[in-house]
Amino acid sequence: MSRPPTSRDLARLAGVSQATVSRVLTNNPKVNAETRARVLQVLKDANYKPNALARAMKTGRTDTIGVFMTRVTSPFHAELLDEIGRVLSSMGQHMILWNIEHDPEEAVAEVLQQRLVDGFLLTSATYDSKLHSMALASGTPTVLLHRGIDGLDCDQVVGDNYQGAYDAGRYLVDHGHTDIGLVTLTHTGNTSRDRDLGFRAALADAGVKIKPGNVVPVDVPHSAGHAAAVKLLSRKKPPTAIYTVTDLLAFGILDGARAVGARVPDDVWVVGFDNTEMAAWEAFDLTSVEQPVHSIVETGIQLLRERIADPDRPTEVITLPCPLAIRGSTANRH
């Protein structure tokens, strides 16, 4: 009761050597069918499970993937995490989750070298963070998910933020909007950057100029979107549409609009980015550019497994399309 049984204990019980028990455990074909059956019976009776640590130390594989993430409470991140958990567990892999907001960089650096995971998934790569370079330097297989870094020699799977943003801009222009607000992140990642640039490009291509006052740089949270909307919609001649780079901000914008009495979509259209589940809630009913979370995660983990299997393979950067999901926060004006 005090000490869990070891393979050696069970070997004694089954009248074989520890090596044979191990062979049974690893499905090694070089073991007599009869012996295998007997050993399996003993294992089952004892409800034996191999010590994962000892196994990992011997094989060098932990069957565990390290996931780095920020702001789990943010709807999109939660969905991403949920999906990662689903896919990993379907492959019999465990997940160690680190919130790089909480963990000091120094602690993270330690973790990277400890060899307690087979690979890393980074979901919050930013230019100013050293996380990705540390991860790569550690020699542990690493894939960037959702947030990429241009020109980095590392596997990456991201949504086509530029294209998604472009389509959103095009959509607004096509529906006659010319006075458009852009609530954008001051963040230093290329995800939000592309969601900004793609949108601007669409408007530029259509000959629509963005008034300087229509661009509101904000921080991440809901309240920032709220404040931005209040600012934009309190003007004498407010914009007829507002696009922003995350759903969370869009929710804040919708709330801000509510606060100043602006009706959506009658007075102002609102478009977000991520197409989280909440975007479909009646409270928001938000038109949003969809991130193909499922594909991103599935592809990224597939890539990670391939890199674990062959660390020398060439790196891949995969970009997946982001279609626009249209809802009630934008309505046909005609």
Add this chain to the structure above:
Amino acid sequence: MSRPPTSRDLARLAGVSQATVSRVLTNNPKVNAETRARVLQVLKDANYKPNALARAMKTGRTDTIGVFMTRVTSPFHAELLDEIGRVLSSMGQHMILWNIEHDPEEAVAEVLQQRLVDGFLLTSATYDSKLHSMALASGTPTVLLHRGIDGLDCDQVVGDNYQGAYDAGRYLVDHGHTDIGLVTLTHTGNTSRDRDLGFRAALADAGVKIKPGNVVPVDVPHSAGHAAAVKLLSRKKPPTAIYTVTDLLAFGILDGARAVGARVPDDVWVVGFDNTEMAAWEAFDLTSVEQPVHSIVETGIQLLRERIADPDRPTEVITLPCPLAIRGSTANRH
């Protein structure tokens, strides 16, 4: 480059034995100050980090806690997870996260015996799940967080759901409501049960009867709350207040009210439970019973550490008060 350096490699470099290196690593006082300094310098130069697996195998401690959770995308769960991550990382502990929705019970059973964590935090205990009994049977220190199980000989830290619900009921009655809807979970956990019973008790104590038609048993998601609200509010004489057992359902109810054109709080008051961050969003502005997430997590992890240190200590069940957070979804009628 290929193989990370071991303590033995560094011992050679520093001209000492591996044992001495190990002593330095573990802050063993029985090592000469001069020697320690030299070894530390070598360790630093090599950017050496001890192999966590080998260390864990030797010491029996992994500095890792296993967390079982469901529906990470649910706002309250995300906040709980975030808080758990914060507290664990502040103590230098890692977190392995399992979503027991994704993982088949059999896989979970395997994990429990593998000794790859020092302890478990269960946040989704339900009567019909065997998870808690399996965890206890595994002999690994375990604490139930947020969801408890009556009479189970296991450390538990939960909000006082009964009291919170009672106060919510009392609050509605005190403000003159007599026709009150109760949207309740069919779930088999004592969390939602207490949130139901406490509310009923408050009404009963005040002599307010709940019409049979006013009780709507539902499933977990937002859409269920939506449907329940539509059902309740479409009646000829709809209730003047609706209480429900989670914020997620309350959000659905608010959306449902919007859908049928009922104004909150003018036509109907809405009260939720959890007081998630989103409850404060303008879109919802929800009066809600607060769960003391921070205290629950902090206390629970403290309890877990104590149990890890001393597995034989008596079990504790800690119940923390749940105050009512009043917002715009309920307004003073007078």
Add this chain to the structure above:
DNA sequence: CGAGGGGATGAATACGTATACACTCAGACA
């Protein structure tokens, strides 16, 4: 000046598993 003692260190071992290697024993083939 010798016995004793304590501070530092090295050698050896154990944690529990996977696996290379050695060995046994049939059966096959000459």
Add this chain to the structure above:
DNA sequence: TGTCTGAGTGTATACGTATTCATCCCCTCG
């Protein structure tokens, strides 16, 4: 009948660290 083969099994070892035990040296004290 003796050698060879190969399936099946056991023995021994390694993974990298923490820790017990033995050792050594220097100092103190009688």
